[in-house]
Amino acid sequence: MDDRMADYLAVLENSAAETPDHPALIDEGGTVGYRDMMTEVGRRADVLVRAGMVPRQRVALVAENSARFLISALAVWKAGGALVTIYPSSAKDDLSYSIASADPALVLVDRVSAPAVADALTDHRPTAMIDGEDFTVNSVRADTAPSPDHVRARLRLITYSSGTTNRPKAIMVSDVALLNGAETFTSVWHLGREDRTVVALPMAWLFGLASTSMATLYAGGTVIALRRSRPQMILDAIADHRGTFLGGVTTMFTKLVRHLDTTVDKPDMSSLRLCVSGGEARNDAAFDRWASHTSVSVLDNYCATECFPLVTYDPTVDPTPVRGAAGTVVPTNEFRVVDDEGREVERGMVGEAQGRGPGLMLGYWDDPTTTAEAMVDGWYRMRDLVRVDERGYVHVVGRLSDMIIRGGSNISPAEVERVLHCHASVRAVAVVGLPDEIYGQKVVAAVVLADGAALDADALGTFAAEQLASFKVPTEYVVLDALPQNTTSGKVDRRAVTALLAAPSARS
Template identity: 30%
Template sequence: MYLTQGLHRSLQATPNATATIFKDRKRTFAEHGERIARLAGALQGLGVHAGDRVAILSMNSDRYAEYLLAVPWAGAAVNPVNIRWSPAEVAYSLNDSDTHVLLIDDPFVPMAPILLEKAPGLSILIHCGDGATPEGMLSYEDLVAGSDPVGDAYRSGDDLAGVYYTGGTTGFPKGVMLSHTNFMASGLGTIATGELLKVGSILLHAAPMFHLADLAAWCGATILGGTHLMVPFFEPTSVFKAIAEHRPTDVLLVPTMIQILVDHPDSNNYDLSSMARMLYGGSSISEGVLNRTKARLPGMRMTQAYGQTEAAPVITLLLPDDHEGNRMRSGGRAAPHCQVAILDLDGNEVRTGDVGEVCAKGANVMQGYWNNPEQSAQALRGGWLHTGDLGYLDDEGFVYVVDRLKDMIITAGENVYSAEVENALSKHPAVASSAVIGVPDDYYGERVHAVVVLAPGHRATAEELQIFCKELIAGYKVPRSFEFPEALPMSGAGKILKRSLRERYAAAQG
C-alpha cells in the first residue's frame, strides 16, 4: 500500500473531476497530478533523496494537499509542523528530524531568520504562500512551472511516509514514525465502516492540516477520489461561507470547534444542509455540546474517533447509530483495522469493566519514535501500543476512556477521573468549557480543581457549580476550588493543555 495509490486511480478514472478547491482556485485531478509530479521533480532536483524529511509550515491550502502527495512521489517523508509552535519548538523538530527543506507560508515568513539560526541543518526554504517570494527563498510556483514531471517513486509498505511530532500535552514532543502501511491501514479501516466519506464526497478541511487527524480524513478522501475543500484556518464565518458556497458533505472537527460553530450567533444564517457526515475527536465531547449539535444539524451522521498520533491515528470509532444512552460516553468499538485490549501494569488483560491502560495493535501502529529507541520500546512493549490512557471495556466491546494516566486525581485516597467531572460541569447552562486538574492540598493530598470558561452573557459562582455537580456526581468528585479565566490554553490540535494549567496554578501559588 502507498499514499499515492488513490491519486493514480483518480488520474485514470476521473481526470476531469475536481480535486481541490481553495479560495477562487479549482483544480482537476489532471491538473493536481501534473503539479504533484512537477513538485516532486523540483524536490529531487534540490537534492531530496529517498527517505529524507521535507517539512511544511503552512496554513491549510491546495498547496498543502499537493505537498502531501508530492513528497512521497519524490520518495521522501512528510514532516508537517505545528503552526502554533514557537520558533524554538519548530527549530527543535527540524533539528531532531534532520530536516533540510522547509515549505513556508506567508504568515510564518517572519519566523524564517530565527529558524535558519536555530536549525543549522535547514538549507532550503520554499515559499508556498500567495505573496511575493522573500529574498533567499525559492518560489513554489516557479519550481512547479520550471521543473519537469518525474515518475512516482512508489515508496510503499514499511517505507517511512511521515514523521509527526506529538502535541506535547504530556511531555517534550516526540517524532512519531509512520509508514505508508500505517497511514493506509487507518484510512481504509475508517472508510470501511461505510459511515465516513463516500465516492464523490467533498471533504472540508477546517481543522489544521498539520494534524494527523486531518491527514487521516484526507487519506480516506484521496483513496475514494473525493474533492478537498480547504479554508486557511478554523474561523466560524469562513467555515459557514465555505459550506454554503461549495456544499461539502464531510468534515472533521475537534469538540471545541463544534461548540464554537453550533453556539455561534450567525449559525442559523447559513445553509449547512449539505453536511452529511462529521468525524470528531481529539478530546472528549460533552453531552451538552453533542445534543446541541444534533439539534442544529439533525440530518448529519456523527462519528467519534478515538486514537492518537502513534496509531495513525484511529483506534476506535463510535458510529452514528451508537450515539445513544450510556454509549455516548464511550469512544466506540475497535476500528476495523485495529485490535484493542485493556491491560494492567504487568501487561495482563483485566476483567470486563475494570479500569486499565487502553492498548492497541494493528497495521496502523507506528514504527516507533524518531531517534528514541528506549521510549519506542516502552510504548510498544509486549507487542501492544500503550496509549497512556485509562479506560475499560464493556461486555459489548465499547471502550470507555476515563482519563489520561497523568490526569487522574487521587484525593483522600479516592480516584477521580477528570473527564467525569468535566462532563457534569458541561451540563450547566453557564459553562462554555472546562478543564479539571488535581492540585496539591495539605489535607487531601490532591484537590479537585476546576478551570471554567463561562458562556457569554452568563454568570455562575463556585458555590452554585458545586451544588449543581453534587446532583450528578459523588461528593468527593466535586471541585473544591475554581478559576474563571476568559479562555483555556489550547494546543494546535485543539486539545486543552492541562499541563499549562498545572504550571500556571503552581506559579500563582509561588
C-alpha cells in the first residue's frame, strides 16, 4: 500500500530546499521558515521513533492552534503514525471517551490542555508536551489495538465530529484523502507561495487542519495560527501579517461584521483576496456587510469530514457567489442527489445529497454499524437536502435531521433563516421546531436583534410571508442576547437553541 502522506511531506521538503527562509508558520511565538519547520519535524519524528513508536500506531494530539501543533502533526506522519485530533475544549466525558476509544500509544498536549487531559485519562497512558522547552517523549504504549489493515488506503488521521447530545464520531481519514484535499483546494482556490492564511478555525477540525493549513503549506504559503477566533485577534492578524485568505464558519463572519460595524478605526484588510465559509448555512445579509467592509465576498465550502472536498467556488470563475448556492462540485469527487428510493432526481429537484471520491472516509473507528448506516453503494450520505440548478450550482436546502414537520409538511429551518437574515432588524437567527398540539410542530425563531432594533413580530411575519409559504412562517419570535454555540466548532448549536426555547421561562 503506497503512502501518499510521504508524497505530501516531500512537497514540503521541496519548499524547504527551494525557499528555506520563506515563512511557513506564524503564531504568537514568532515566525518559522520552511527549512526550520521541516528540520524540527524531522527531529520530533526521530524522538517519537526512539521512544518506541512504530508505523501505524496512533498518536493523539490535544492542543490549541499553534505552529507547534502543525509541526507535531507532521512529525507523527513522518514517523509513520496516524494522528488523532481531539478538541482541547471538549467536556471531560467527551475527552475521556475520545482518548479511550482511539486507544493511542501516546497523547501529545500543550500547556493549556495538559491539566484537562490528565484529569480525563482513565488509565495510564504516556503524555508529552509539544510546547515545552524541548520535545521529549519517554515512552509509548505497545499494547494498543492495531489500526485496521482491511481498508482500501492507509489510515493517517482520526478526527472527531463536534458532537452534541450524542458521542462524537471518530472519522477515519486516509493518506489519499489528505493529499487529495491539499491538491484540490490548492488548485480550486488558486493558493500559492504568496498566500498567508489566517487559521482561527480549530486545527482539531478538518477545516482548520487540512482544508486551510495543509493546503496552504502544500502551496508553499504561510499559515498564521490563532489560538482564538475573537474578532479583534483575527482582524489584527490580517492587518499585521497581510493575510490573504480567511476561512471560518458563518457565526465567525457574523461576529466580525458586528465588530467592524461598531469600530471607528477600521483595520487595513486590503491584502485579503479569499474568504471561505463552511459548516453552517449562509447568512447572506452578514456576508454582504463583510463584502462592504473588505471588498471580498464570502464563498462557500460545502462538504463533510467523511467526504471532502465536495462543493466550493473557484474565486477566479465566481468572485461573487451565486445567491443561495454553495458552489459547484470540485474535480476528482462525485456528487449526486437522490430521492427516498435512492434514485437520482432531475436537475432542479430537491433530494438527499451523496458524495464519493478520493476524499471518502475509511469509516468510523471501531464502529462498523454506524459506518454501514452512513454509506449506500459506496456513496456517503450527507443527510442534507439539496438541489442542483441548471448551471450546476448546488443549493443546500437544509439538514434532514433538522427538518420541522408541521401538519405533515416538511420545513427546512435553513430556508426560513435565510429569509429572516435579510431583515434589517435581525443580526442572527436560528429556527427550530417546538411541539404543537394541533400541527405536531410549530416554527419558532430565536432572534438576535441588530443594534438599536426592537422586536416587531408582525413586521417580521409580514416580511417572511412575502417570500415563504404560509406554513413556513414562524408563529413565534423569541429575542436572545446571543445564540448558543458549539464550544468546539463555533457553530450555532441548534439543539441547545431548541432546549432553551422549550423552557417555560423562554417565552413567558
